[in-house]
Amino acid sequence: MNLENELRDALRREPAPVDFTAKVLAGTVVSPIRVLPWWRRPAALALAAGLILGAMIPTAIFEYHQREERRALAARNQLMAALAITRTRLQQAKARIHRQTRHTL
């Protein structure tokens, strides 16, 4: 019974003190509503990012093609040099064989 009474006492509805509302409002800081300039709004930022990306992608593709073209040109020159050296060495071998054959005959 005692416990029941104690609980009832503890949970009893009590009216708020008279100055309660004033105290709560005093603790609340009302910040003024800040209006962002248009260029700092999320939509504007997203649009700017999109435009920058839109400009960067073709530039990157162009640069990639340029780089590939330079690599291909260098590879072609190296290939032609390699084939030229091979041709010279094969002709040299042929000439040596001819010289040896002439000596033998």
Added chain:
Amino acid sequence: MKRALILMAAAIPALAQQNFDFKLLDKLGANAKGSTNITLNANMLKLAASFIGDGGDSIKSLIRGLTGVYVRTYEFDRPGQYVEADLEPLRAYLRSGQWSKIVDVREASKEASEIYVQALPNDRLGGLVVISAEAREVSVIFISGVMNASDVAKLSGNLGIPDLPDLPNTKKSGK
């Protein structure tokens, strides 16, 4: 199935021959005053082929099946600045594979040419190696991949390849 087996059989020597480590030839050029070092793998060859104009059909035909082109040329100030033994790693490699020496010509002046090939059916080659030695210059050419013997014969002719001095950007280094 039969075709796949034939293709696999043709690919085996092409794969086997890629194992030569060209760093083993570095010793050869230790005293060289100048060297030419060209390394073109299959990707680079494909890239190079894309830049060969319409007039280069015979070159395109030659390189179509290639998987690598490697050239090492060393020039020396004086005779005797390299030793034959420095070529031994390559010769040992060629002895161990399916290579046949088709040319071995040595002259009194100690100049020599050796040509090795990997013969494939239907007049095709699985690789070509040329070793050319002179008193003050030594060259090693290693071409791997499938090529027609007739294209190689054309190569020793001309094949529309310009002379070396006409080629821009040839990677040539001097010491």
